[in-house]
Amino acid sequence: MLLIHCPYCNQTLPELEFTYAGEAHIARPADPSSVSDEEWRDFLFIRTNVKGPHYERWRHFHGCGRYFNAVRDTVSDRFLITYKTDDPRPELSKLLEKSK
Amino acid sequence: MTHFSALSLIKNALSGQKNWEPQWPDSEPKAEYDVIIVGAGGHGLGAAYYLAKEHGITNVAVIDKGWLGGGNTGRNTTIIRSNYLYDESAKLYDHALDLWDGLSQELNYNVMYSQRGVLMLAHNVHDVQSFQRHVHANRLNGVDNVWLSAEEAKEFCPPLDISPTARYPVVGAALQRRAGTARHDAVAWGYARGAAARGVDIIQNCPVTAIRRGPDGRVTGVETAKGFIGAKKVAVSAAGHTSVVMDTAGVRMPLESYPLQALVSEPIKPIFPCVVMSNSVHAYISQSDKGELVIGSGTDQYTSYSQRGGLPLIEHTVAAICEIFPIFNRMRMLRKWGGIVDVTPDRSAILGKTPVPGLYVNCGWGTGGFKATPGAAHTLAWTVAKDDPHPANAPFTLERFSTGRLIDEAAAAAVAH
Ligand SMILES: Cc1cc2nc3c(=O)[nH]c(=O)nc-3n(C[C@H](O)[C@H](O)[C@H](O)COP(=O)(O)OP(=O)(O)OC[C@H]3O[C@@H](n4cnc5c(N)ncnc54)[C@H](O)[C@@H]3O)c2cc1C
Ligand SMILES: [Zn+2]
Numbered sequence: 001m002l003l004i005h006c007p008y009c010n011q012t013l014p015e016l017e018f019t020y021a022g023e024a025h026i027a028r029p030a031d032p033s034s035v036s037d038e039e040w041r042d043f044l045f046i047r048t049n050v051k052g053p054h055y056e057r058w059r060h061f062h063g064c065g066r067y068f069n070a071v072r073d074t075v076s077d078r079f080l081i082t083y084k085t086d087d088p089r090p091e092l093s094k095l096l097e098k099s100k
Numbered sequence: 101m102t103h104f105s106a107l108s109l110i111k112n113a114l115s116g117q118k119n120w121e122p123q124w125p126d127s128e129p130k131a132e133y134d135v136i137i138v139g140a141g142g143h144g145l146g147a148a149y150y151l152a153k154e155h156g157i158t159n160v161a162v163i164d165k166g167w168l169g170g171g172n173t174g175r176n177t178t179i180i181r182s183n184y185l186y187d188e189s190a191k192l193y194d195h196a197l198d199l200w201d202g203l204s205q206e207l208n209y210n211v212m213y214s215q216r217g218v219l220m221l222a223h224n225v226h227d228v229q230s231f232q233r234h235v236h237a238n239r240l241n242g243v244d245n246v247w248l249s250a251e252e253a254k255e256f257c258p259p260l261d262i263s264p265t266a267r268y269p270v271v272g273a274a275l276q277r278r279a280g281t282a283r284h285d286a287v288a289w290g291y292a293r294g295a296a297a298r299g300v301d302i303i304q305n306c307p308v309t310a311i312r313r314g315p316d317g318r319v320t321g322v323e324t325a326k327g328f329i330g331a332k333k334v335a336v337s338a339a340g341h342t343s344v345v346m347d348t349a350g351v352r353m354p355l356e357s358y359p360l361q362a363l364v365s366e367p368i369k370p371i372f373p374c375v376v377m378s379n380s381v382h383a384y385i386s387q388s389d390k391g392e393l394v395i396g397s398g399t400d401q402y403t404s405y406s407q408r409g410g411l412p413l414i415e416h417t418v419a420a421i422c423e424i425f426p427i428f429n430r431m432r433m434l435r436k437w438g439g440i441v442d443v444t445p446d447r448s449a450i451l452g453k454t455p456v457p458g459l460y461v462n463c464g465w466g467t468g469g470f471k472a473t474p475g476a477a478h479t480l481a482w483t484v485a486k487d488d489p490h491p492a493n494a495p496f497t498l499e500r501f502s503t504g505r506l507i508d509e510a511a512a513a514a515v516a517h
Contacts, residue, residue: 045354
């Protein structure tokens with residue numbers, strides 16, 4: 001079972017308290033009516049599905065109820081960081097440096 | 101290649117079983133092929149077999165990063181059925197079922213296809229409505245699927261607990277009699293043997309690290325652990341790793357890869373006559389010919405390539421099995437494992453051409469593509485050979501995610517396997 005750190009509660013808790021909410025930092029098109037079918041496809045369906053560090057969203061469903069972001073390595077399932085939704089996207093090279 | 105027969109059995113018995121030949125050679129790559137298939141699962145090996153047999157294309161290599169059949173083909177719970185809701189799906193899966201029917205004879209290899217029936221349990225009003233809708237839609241499509249009362253279900257599957265006080269009461273069930281199971285390894289081995297006998301090279305322990313394209317955009321071959329291998333056409337059939345492989349050709353996929361787990365019990369005497377699935381409680385069970393109870397679990401909620409999966413899912417599944425079959429609650433489980441399944445947004449496969457000339461993809465079978473193996477293999481070979489899809493796979497395009505013509509089995513039932 002994963003242990004996940006909620007950046008709002010500042011506690012590390014079992015996975016069962018959380019729900020996964022897909023890839024992070026995918027912005028909804030600002031002007032939907034001007035967007036092509038291909039851009040809609042990219043927004044709705046295309047995912048990086050990366051094998052390695054993955055930017056993703058989680059929700060502390062059975063706790064504070066809030067969404068937050070995380071970077072998790074999809075090979076080891078180890079979290080590199082979790083951070084609040086309005087924090088900037090952390091740079092991968094720095095995270096990898098830190099986790100060494 | 102030795103033709104397996106009663107005669108070959110007797111001959112080899114008389115010579116102490118010492119003269120059996122290897123069933124296929126472990127090939128080293130040539131400089132160039134007409135077609136390279138990435139992924140030696142049942143789908144990829146089968147596609148090579150049909151390319152050689154039905155389209156006369158024998159200068160073919162199937163390349164795998166591990167051993168053949170070591171991906172989801174060798175990890176699945178082998179449920180075979182075709183009672184899907186939508187016309188497109190019914191057609192494709194029924195095409196596969198038709199091929200399953202004669203597969204052992206066709207391959208001269210016993211794939212142990214056993215049409216023991218798949219029973220899908222309804223536990224509540226929603227299940228009843230949804231399954232009856234499936235039964236009717238299937239009937240219109242000529243796909244066999246019948247509705248049973250709880251008593252009839254119990255008669256078909258005696259270990260079932262249908263008492264009204266059960267935690268998950270059984271209020272009825274849908275039964276596809278033509279459905280069943282097959283020996284997963286034998287499917288990969290049978291296709292490998294048949295393909296190799298027709299000249300196909302099977303190259304194992306050789307990860308494909310990139311797909312190469314020429315200045316005109318066409319594929320030119322693949323980069324591998326054993327160096328560059330040229331190819332006029334490349335078909336990617338890499339299941340959970342499809343996004344990773346396709347990304348190297350510059351094609352981004354509508355896929356997410358999740359761990360899916362299964363487990364088996366210690367072997368016991370025959371007790372379980374069919375396959376039972378319960379979507380509401382998310383448990384699937386059958387008994388293998390070795391005697392193990394084969395139990396399918398769910399996917400983890402998060403994407404991962406760890407090929408392990410979390411324990412909470414196993415606990416949940418086993419709890420559900422014990423509720424429906426109290427008789428099994430003291431069984432000991434032998435082992436559990438995981439596979440990485442490639443899931444599309446509409447839970448239907450993608451099988452066809454790609455924006456890259458000469459590049460084809462077969463993926464998105466997610467938690468339920470074993471049953472499709474002969475059908476996917478057959479239509480993938482057709483698509484590659486003719487550069488045009490077979491009618492059965494024509495709707496399963498990559499473009500449907502921009503046109504919006506989804507084949508939404510996810511919304512239809514959210515059924516796995
Ligand atoms: C636990 C579990 C239970 C399941 N139960 C059922 C079921 O009951 N019924 C059902 O119909 N389906 C089931 N499925 C789904 C089914 O197993 C798959 O959909 C099906 O086997 C896919 O076949 P395949 O040949 O496409 O994939 P695989 O057999 O996974 O083959 C893909 C191959 O590609 C190779 N590969 C990947 N990347 C590379 C690379 N870069 N270079 C070279 N090779 C590469 C892999 O090593 C692998 O061998 C289950 C899956 C799992 C994991
Ligand atoms: Zn919290």
